[in-house]
Amino acid sequence: MGELVDKVKGNVNEAVGKAKQQSNDPETRAEGKAQEVKGKGQQTKGAIKGALGDDI
Structure with a gap:
């Protein structure tokens, strides 16, 4: 879920x-x-979270 939030922000x-x-x-x-x-940067962070999981 954090991935989506970061991408929207x-x-x-x-x-x-x-x-x-x-x-x-x-x-x-x-x-x-x-x-x-x-x-x-936030979008990139969201993409990384999506690839690695929200635990980072």
Whole structure:
């Protein structure tokens, strides 16, 4: 179950990050890029949990 949760959180963070990058404010764009990267990391974590099991 942790796999699915991580993947969903990752998708949400990636989507919100992409939306923030459309801002005119450079600080908000930077936050958006960081949030998108965080989301990609969460998705990777979910994929690893799926491959190895949720016990990691």
